[in-house]
Amino acid sequence: MEIRTLRYFLAIAREENMTKAAEILHVTQPTLSKTLRVLEDELGKKLFKRHSFSISLTEEGILLRDRAESLVTMADKIEKEFLSLDDITGGELFLGLAESYQIRYLAREIRKLKTVYPDLNYHITSGDTEQVTEKLDKGLLDFAVVCDTPDARKYEYIPFPQPDIWGVVMPCDALLANKEEITVNDLVGLPLFSSEQGWNNDIAKWCGERINDLHLEGSFRLAYNASVFVKEGLGYQLTFAGLVNTAPESGLVFRPLSPRLETKLFLIWNKYQTFTSVAERFLTEVKTGFGEYDMKQPE
Secondary structure (H helix, E strand, C coil): CCHHHHHHHHHHHHHCCHHHHHHHHCCCHHHHHHHHHHHHHHHCCCCEEECCCCEEECHHHHHHHHHHHHHHHHHHHHHHHHHCCCCCCEEEEEEEECCCCCHHHHHHHHHHHHHHCCEEEEEEEECCHHHHHHHHHCCCCCEEEECCCCCCCCEEEEECCCCEEEEEEEECCCHHHHCCCECHHHHCCCEEEECHHHHHHHHHHHHHHHHHHCEEEEECCCHHHHHHHHHCCCCEEEEECCCCCCCHHHCEEEEEECCCCEECCEEEEECCCCCCHHHHHHHHHHHHHHCCCCCCCCC
């Protein structure tokens, strides 16, 4: 099975039309049809259902699409890495990032790196721990930033300069906004928003058995989206300090949890990983830079 064949397959799956896919790929329709038949014969499965004016994926085709996307992405990454080996002014850097105000530390290191590698290209994927570690394990990323303690059997890692602080984002005219800190008792009976990862791990540990007294109204992967729901009066958001705009004109405020709840952030990479020159330089910069930052928490 060739990467070119998988590219053809993905184009057909995306367009759901053989003629359109052939035009995009700049090949003839007979060539594309033959390639698809060979692929189906090789796998021993039908990958598409034929309709009058379109085609759609079978269950086997959906499985291959998911696998093929990862393989093609990996092939593209390898090609870019080798093209950049002789390019001392640039390279490709692939990062998967959790949400945190501390991502600014990585941004600063990339800015420094750009002065040495002006043609550096960096690719950012956002997601929770499960999402970014899956891509890291597949070799699609050089580094990932996670909010869980890394598995030392699989990853090398360094902690970020300081922990993230949990609290509640709410409208500034909410009754709870008059309090300096928010307890479990304050949250009972309220509609709450949180990431699933945070709710099941950090929040559950923070309130123990009282988690059963709390109501998760909705889960969000992106803090900004949850804050929009808060603005519309739909609930209260449990999140890290610094992720949501709580300036006076925002109409929102942030109050820390009590007892204080902290989550450590980590930059991780696969054990025994072979880095490109620019990824190696990035890691060196990060290790040096993390020790130099001011430890002041955001307001």
